Amino acid sequence: MLRALAAALLAVVSLTTGAAELKRWDGGATPPLALEDLSGKQHDLGAYRGKVVLVNFWATWCEPCRAEMPSIDRLRNSLKGKPFEVLAVNLAEPLSRIEKFAESLPLGFPLLRDRDGAAGKAWKAKLLPASFLIGRDGRIRYVAYGELDWSSDAVRARVAELLQ
Amino acid sequence: MNRRHFLQSASAAALAQSLSLRAAFAQDGWRTFETVTRVDVKDSFGVARAWVPLPLEADSNWQKTIGSSWSGNASQAQILHDGKYGVAMLYAEWPAREANPYLEVTSRFMTRDRAVDFSRPDRSLDLSGADRKFFTAPTELIPTDGIVRKTALGITKGAKTDVDKARVIYEWIVDNTFRDPKTRGCGVGDVKSLLESGNLGGKCADLNALYVGLARSVGVPARDAYGIRVAPSRYGYKSLGTGSPNISKAQHCRAEFFARGYGWVPVDPADVRKVVLEEPPGNLPVTDEKVLAARKRLFGGWEMNWLAYNMGHDVKLPHANKAPKLPFLMYINAEADGELRDQLEPDSVKYAITSKEIGV
Numbered sequence: 001m002l003r004a005l006a007a008a009l010l011a012v013v014s015l016t017t018g019a020a021e022l023k024r025w026d027g028g029a030t031p032p033l034a035l036e037d038l039s040g041k042q043h044d045l046g047a048y049r050g051k052v053v054l055v056n057f058w059a060t061w062c063e064p065c066r067a068e069m070p071s072i073d074r075l076r077n078s079l080k081g082k083p084f085e086v087l088a089v090n091l092a093e094p095l096s097r098i099e100k101f102a103e104s105l106p107l108g109f110p111l112l113r114d115r116d117g118a119a120g121k122a123w124k125a126k127l128l129p130a131s132f133l134i135g136r137d138g139r140i141r142y143v144a145y146g147e148l149d150w151s152s153d154a155v156r157a158r159v160a161e162l163l164q
Numbered sequence: 165m166n167r168r169h170f171l172q173s174a175s176a177a178a179l180a181q182s183l184s185l186r187a188a189f190a191q192d193g194w195r196t197f198e199t200v201t202r203v204d205v206k207d208s209f210g211v212a213r214a215w216v217p218l219p220l221e222a223d224s225n226w227q228k229t230i231g232s233s234w235s236g237n238a239s240q241a242q243i244l245h246d247g248k249y250g251v252a253m254l255y256a257e258w259p260a261r262e263a264n265p266y267l268e269v270t271s272r273f274m275t276r277d278r279a280v281d282f283s284r285p286d287r288s289l290d291l292s293g294a295d296r297k298f299f300t301a302p303t304e305l306i307p308t309d310g311i312v313r314k315t316a317l318g319i320t321k322g323a324k325t326d327v328d329k330a331r332v333i334y335e336w337i338v339d340n341t342f343r344d345p346k347t348r349g350c351g352v353g354d355v356k357s358l359l360e361s362g363n364l365g366g367k368c369a370d371l372n373a374l375y376v377g378l379a380r381s382v383g384v385p386a387r388d389a390y391g392i393r394v395a396p397s398r399y400g401y402k403s404l405g406t407g408s409p410n411i412s413k414a415q416h417c418r419a420e421f422f423a424r425g426y427g428w429v430p431v432d433p434a435d436v437r438k439v440v441l442e443e444p445p446g447n448l449p450v451t452d453e454k455v456l457a458a459r460k461r462l463f464g465g466w467e468m469n470w471l472a473y474n475m476g477h478d479v480k481l482p483h484a485n486k487a488p489k490l491p492f493l494m495y496i497n498a499e500a501d502g503e504l505r506d507q508l509e510p511d512s513v514k515y516a517i518t519s520k521e522i523g524v
Contacts (some may be wrong), residue, residue, distance in 0.1 A: 034428070061198060062233035062271060092230050117230055126221065127243050128233040144235065154267060 018132050018160070021144030022158050030140050031122040035089060038099060043087060043112055044139070051083040052162045054150075055133040057114075057125035059091045060101045064147035066131040074151035080161055083136065084107070091128065092117040102114065102144040135162050170216045193276045194228075195523040197394050199471065199504045201496065203236075205258070205265040208235055209502035212258040212265040213482050214513075215497045217390070217473040218243065219273045223251045227472055236267035244483075249476030251493050255483060265500075272522070275394075275468035278430045282327065282464065285425030291385055299385035299422060303477035305491050306350065306373055308381040311359045316378040325354040326384045330421040330429065333378045334463050336434035338450070339502070341371050342366055349508045353388070353491050369492065370441035372419040385422035389430075390494035392416060394519040395469035401458065403442035404435055405469050411519045413495045418472060430466040430470040471519075 033045035033055060037123050044052065056072060058065035069088075076086050086109035090098050098111055123132065133142040142163055148155065189196075207213045219229040234241050238256035245252055271448070291299070302308040319336045320329040344365030345436035351366040353373030358364060359481050364374075372388055379386035393414040396407035406414050418435075420428045439458045440448050461467075479493045487504040494514045495507040503514040 008268070057231075059231060059233070059272070061270060062231075062269070063235050065235055074196075117228070120231060126229070126231055127241075127253075128231045 001070045001151075002018050002123055002126055010112060012054045020144040020148045022142040022144050022148065022155060025140040025143045027124070027133070027140070027143070029121075030134065032047055032125070033087070033089070033123070035099040035114055035119060036096065036103065037110040037112050043110060047089065048087075048134075049086055050136050050157060051085050053084075053153055054086045054159075055123070055134060056086065057091055057120055057123065057128060057130040058088055059093055059128055060097050061093075066101075066105070068147045068150060069105060069107060071148070071150040071152075073109070075155065078151070079159070079163075084159065084163065085145060087133055089114050089125075091120045091125065128160070133158065133162060177316050194274045195276070195395075195468070196272065196274050196469065197519055198270060198390040198518045198522055199392075199394060200296060201267075201269045201271075201371070201517045202515060203256075203267045203269075203496055203498065205498045205500050205505070206512060206514055208258070208262070208265055210260045210501035213483060213485075213499040214254075214265075214267055215484075215493070216239075216254040216256070216267070216269050217255055217493050217496070218252045219271050220391075220472040220474060221250070226276050226278045226466070226468055231271040232245050232269060232271040232273065234267060234269045237262060237265065241267065246479045246493070248483070249474065251476035251479050252268065253337075253481075253493060257395055257483070272491075273471060275403055275471065277468050278466045279461075280426055280464040282426065284428075286427075287425055289427040290424050296385055296422075299387055300380045300383055301376075302380070303491075304489065305354045305356075306377040306477065307356050307379070308377065310356065312377045312507070313381040314353055315359055316381040317431060318389065319378065320382050324508060326421070326423045326425065327374055327429075329384050330379055330386075330423065330431070331463060332502065333375060333384075334431055334433050337371060337375050338436045338459055340367070341374065341433075341437060342365060343371070343437040345441065348355075350417060350494065368417045368432075368434040368438075369494070370390050371437060372417055372432065373435055373491075375419045375431065379421050386419060388417050388419055388477070389475050390417045390492050391472040391477045392471050392494070392517065392519075393470050395468055395521055397469055399457075399461070399467060401439060402448050404436050404458070404467065405520065409518045409520055410516065412515060412517045414517075417492070417494060418466060418470070418474075425441075428514060429464055431464070435462055452471075471524040 036042055089112045091114055127145040131144045132140050135141045165217050166173045203214050225427045239254040239259050242412050244255045254269050256267045266371050323329040323332050341364040347367045351370035352367045353369045355374050355377040376386040393406050393416050418432045421431055422428050481487045484501040498513040499507045
């Protein structure tokens with residue numbers, strides 16, 4: 001009985017979406033990334049050298065992707081004035097669907113379009129959300145597959161480490 | 165025309181800019197689908213684990229995977245692969261304290277019908293020696309010697325090319341086997357036992373595995389393709405498509421053989437037998453128009469109202485406590501308290517799979 005109660009209590013507080021963790025990247029060189037945002041402006045990851053960049057692959061049909069977006073925005077807002085940028089890459093969805101999402105959830109970072117999913121393939125973003133933290137030297141340092149609270153202390157500590 | 169050629173043409177590039185890419189793809193015959201798989205591991209008191217097959221990772225001119233995501237209360241979930249064939253699966257794990265382990269996996273992918281034109285060989289299409297060896301090798305349930313080879317040699321006597329051999333094996337399967345509705349799931353594909361019993365009844369995993377075994381035993385590279393039907397048939401076959409968005413029991417495996425000049429060629433003799441047994445009003449004669457049309461189309465063609473998961477045999481589930489190798493991974497597998505649950509027993513691994521087509 002006690003065990004069942006304890007299990008029930010733990011079930012209540014357990015996460016209801018796919019919890020991920022930041023892991024050190026050991027997957028090799030950073031693939032190129034040059035994509036347009038919703039207004040047609042080109043973003044080339046190479047031009048962000050010197051900054052810490054969060055490259056986040058997402059889709060509107062991906063529930064955990066949508067769920068973690070506000071925490072990415074909170075992280076970004078908390079780092080205003082620091083060399084930190086977010087590039088959120090939508091995986092192969094029509095412009096109208098991404099625009100609708102952007103209207104429903106205004107975000108302060110650019111939403112890029114991976115129209116044919118080629119960038120997602122190159123980055124091996126098979127399980128969404130797939131997030132890559134890029135160091136100021138342009139190398140991938142951490143990766144997370146699944147939903148993450150990007151405004152948590154643990155994540156902030158990793159980003160702060162890369163910003164040094 | 166493949167996607168690259170499509171985008172290389174100036175007019176197509178202009179079209180792709182003016183339409184969404186998915187619309188451009190749709191004009192090239194591609195359809196986009198989404199499947200959602202919900203898994204509940206029932207009555208689990210210890211550590212629970214689940215293995216969910218994912219869409220084929222390698223893109224082809226008939227299927228492209230966009231991506232997958234998951235939600236649920238698993239403490240960890242990640243894409244893992246079986247070593248030998250690279251079978252992709254989502255592996256999830258729950259700690260002992262989790263009273264109601266559950267997982268929901270959403271996958272998006274595009275498919276396009278396949279049809280090989282045997283009048284137009286392309287000499288560049290060939291297999292490496294290593295691949296030829298790999299796809300003619302036996303598996304644990306598909307030996308390529310003994311009764312399998314003896315049967316295949318008899319069937320292919322006089323056939324000269326790989327296409328000739330593949331075709332006579334296909335016709336032999338259609339003429340000599342039958343779909344047995346009493347077979348559990350899709351069958352297990354124990355080819356030797358099937359031939360030794362003399363009772364050539366089974367379902368897709370039996371009949372198409374028999375096709376693969378017979379082909380491999382006479383040196384024709386072949387492989388099973390495990391997957392699930394995701395939409396009704398557009399060719400009017402009630403038995404070859406889904407009847408509703410709930411596709412939990414729509415698992416289906418197919419087969420391919422490789423022929424120099426034609427690449428991997430899709431076949432599905434098991435589906436011809438399914439048309440015979442199940443197409444209304446049922447028990448159709450092999451001379452029925454619908455059977456004849458299916459028989460013709462399913463040598464060299466697949467309607468892609470079906471999602472391919474993988475082409476693996478003898479699959480070892482990573483992190484499984486003491487699970488034996490599975491002949492294939494087409495169903496959801498789960499383990500609780502150190503025991504692998506029966507993948508075909510709905511009370512021990514409750515799952516529901518739904519499918520929908522995504523409009524352009």
